[in-house]
Every structure is written in C-alpha cells, then in structure tokens.
Amino acid sequence: MDCKKAESLVTDYINGKMELKELEDFIAHVKVCSSCYDELQTYYTVYFAMEHLENGENPPSFNMNHVLVEDLKQQERFIKYEKLKRFILLATCILLFLVILFLLIN
Numbered sequence: 001m002d003c004k005k006a007e008s009l010v011t012d013y014i015n016g017k018m019e020l021k022e023l024e025d026f027i028a029h030v031k032v033c034s035s036c037y038d039e040l041q042t043y044y045t046v047y048f049a050m051e052h053l054e055n056g057e058n059p060p061s062f063n064m065n066h067v068l069v070e071d072l073k074q075q076e077r078f079i080k081y082e083k084l085k086r087f088i089l090l091a092t093c094i095l096l097f098l099v100i101l102f103l104l105i106n
C-alpha cells in the first residue's frame with residue numbers, strides 16, 4: 001500500500017469500515033511509515049476528542065499514542081482471529097466434503 005492510499009483510508013480505519021485485507025495492509029503500512037502513522041494519530045486524537053465532546057463529556061487526558069497503539073494491536077488480533085475462523089470454516093467444509101465423498105463411494 002502506498003501513502004496516498006493509506007491516507008485516504010484513515011477515516012475508514014477510525015470508523016471501522018475496512019475489509020479484512022485492506023485493514024491488514026493499512027496496519028502493515030502505518031507501522032513502517034511514520035508520515036502515515038502521524039496522520040492516523042492526528043485524526044485518531046481529534047476523533048476521540050470530538051466523540052467525547054459530542055456526548056457532553058470533557059475528553060479524558062490519555063496518552064493518545066498509547067491508545068492508538070493498543071487499538072492497532074487489537075485490530076491485529078482481530079485480523080488473526082478472522083483468518084483463523086476462515087481457515088477452520090474452510091477445513092470443516094473440506095472435511096465434510098471428504099466424508100460425504102467417502103460415504104458415496106462405499
């Protein structure tokens with residue numbers, strides 16, 4: 001993924017509106033591109049503060065870099081979970097197919 005594509009996906013990341021592969025590519029890119037990471041961090045911080053203000057709350061003072069790092073880690077865990085879930089589903093379908101095929105042959 002290039003920087004232009006990554007920057008266009010920042011709001012999709014924040015709003016949780018990315019497909020799994022796109023999310024994986026986006027995270028891989030921002031982990032190695034400091035410019036795109038900084039862009040994400042800026043938008044993430046503003047979004048976080050605006051969300052609290054819209055709810056009539058004072059934004060808590062957090063280390064927003066730490067909050068973003070934890071969010072990225074959580075998204076990476078989500079990606080791994082979804083990949084595992086898809087693998088198990090595929091393996092189950094293949095196994096079921098083989099069982100049916102075996103039963104039909106015998």
